[in-house]
Amino acid sequence: MFIPTLLFLLGLLFLIKGGDWFVDGATGIAHRFHLPEILIGATVVSIGTTLPEVMVSATSALSGHGEIAYGNAIGSIICNTSLIAAITIAVKPGAIQRHTLKTPVIFFFLSAAFYVGIAYTSGYFSRITGLLLLAVFLIYMTYTVLQMKNTPQPEELEEVTAQEKTPMSKDLLLLVIGAVLIAIGADLLVNNGTLIAQALGVPESVIALTFVALGTSLPELVTAITSLAKGHGALSLGNVIGANLFNLVLVSGVSATLAPFCIPQSASIAGKNASLVLDIPVMLFVMAFLTLPALIRGKLSRIQGIVLLLVYASFCVLQFTMS
Numbered sequence: 114m115f116i117p118t119l120l121f122l123l124g125l126l127f128l129i130k131g132g133d134w135f136v137d138g139a140t141g142i143a144h145r146f147h148l149p150e151i152l153i154g155a156t157v158v159s160i161g162t163t164l165p166e167v168m169v170s171a172t173s174a175l176s177g178h179g180e181i182a183y184g185n186a187i188g189s190i191i192c193n194t195s196l197i198a199a200i201t202i203a204v205k206p207g208a209i210q211r212h213t214l215k216t217p218v219i220f221f222f223l224s225a226a227f228y229v230g231i232a233y234t235s236g237y238f239s240r241i242t243g244l245l246l247l248a249v250f251l252i253y254m255t256y257t258v259l260q261m262k263n264t265p266q267p268e269e270l271e272e273v274t275a276q277e278k279t280p281m282s283k284d285l286l287l288l289v290i291g292a293v294l295i296a297i298g299a300d301l302l303v304n305n306g307t308l309i310a311q312a313l314g315v316p317e318s319v320i321a322l323t324f325v326a327l328g329t330s331l332p333e334l335v336t337a338i339t340s341l342a343k344g345h346g347a348l349s350l351g352n353v354i355g356a357n358l359f360n361l362v363l364v365s366g367v368s369a370t371l372a373p374f375c376i377p378q379s380a381s382i383a384g385k386n387a388s389l390v391l392d393i394p395v396m397l398f399v400m401a402f403l404t405l406p407a408l409i410r411g412k413l414s415r416i417q418g419i420v421l422l423l424v425y426a427s428f429c430v431l432q433f434t435m436s
């Protein structure tokens with residue numbers, strides 16, 4: 114039990130550091146093509162912080178552990194929203210730019226409608242479903258690029274970028290090493306997370322919805338803390354919402370395309386699959402509770418953060434109580 118736990122933590126460390134280096138390398142390369150900073154953040158950085166979830170879920174699906182692939186995607190959305198974003202707005206609520214959140218929020222709930230429809234009708238995520246989810250991801254990315262490619266980059270930012278530009282070889286090295294660490298970390302996390310779950314008698318889906326989801330969401334947590342420290346709470350919120358969309362369409366899409374899976378049933382509530390009664394409704398509620406008031410009022414309140422943190426704590430307690 115000691116060795117699997119040690120390797121599980123090592124996998125988390127590899128995922129965090131690998132994601133950090135991958136983003137640094139990708140951002141450095143993107144700067145060389147004079148892409149606007151906002152475009153880099155909306156594409157490269159958001160994908161980079163979601164890579165741990167992609168690798169963990171893909172590895173899980175290919176190794177026959179669809180419970181982890183499914184639980185990681187849903188669990189990461191719940192964790193990103195009701196823990197990471199909640200901490201941000203509980204500590205420092207404030208005004209937000211509604212137009213910057215509108216597109217990812219609309220894409221998220223449209224994708225969620227399709228995802229939920231599949232979950233409640235067949236409960237089986239086929240390869241076609243995975244491809245359709247990936248198509249949504251490509252449409253979103255294309256729309257974002259077309260929307261932002263004409264956004265001018267401030268002159269002072271261009272000057273700073275030019276001064277701080279690192280050698281191309283270093284950026285490529287960071288990109289490659291980051292990707293390798295993410296791949297190794299994902300493998301360690303899945304294999305040892307499975308062993309720990311079996312040793313404790315806890316269903317794999319519960320481990321995925323809690324520990325694995327929290328571990329793969331650490332890049333977003335680091336981004337949130339950094340943004341708060343620098344006084345850019347809105348940046349963290351945007352990253353979380355973008356990451357949630359990618360979890361739904363990219364993470365789930367890749368997993369289902371590589372290895373189709375059924376929604377796991379680790380517990381029952383009123384005779385029905387607990388995932389359909391608890392996990393998916395909580396995912397939809399926390400996203401709606403976070404984004405809809407912000408879009409309507411144009412600002413976030415501390416009470417939203419406190420309520421979301423209470424929801425997350427209750428969700429985790431229920432998961433382990435039911436198991």
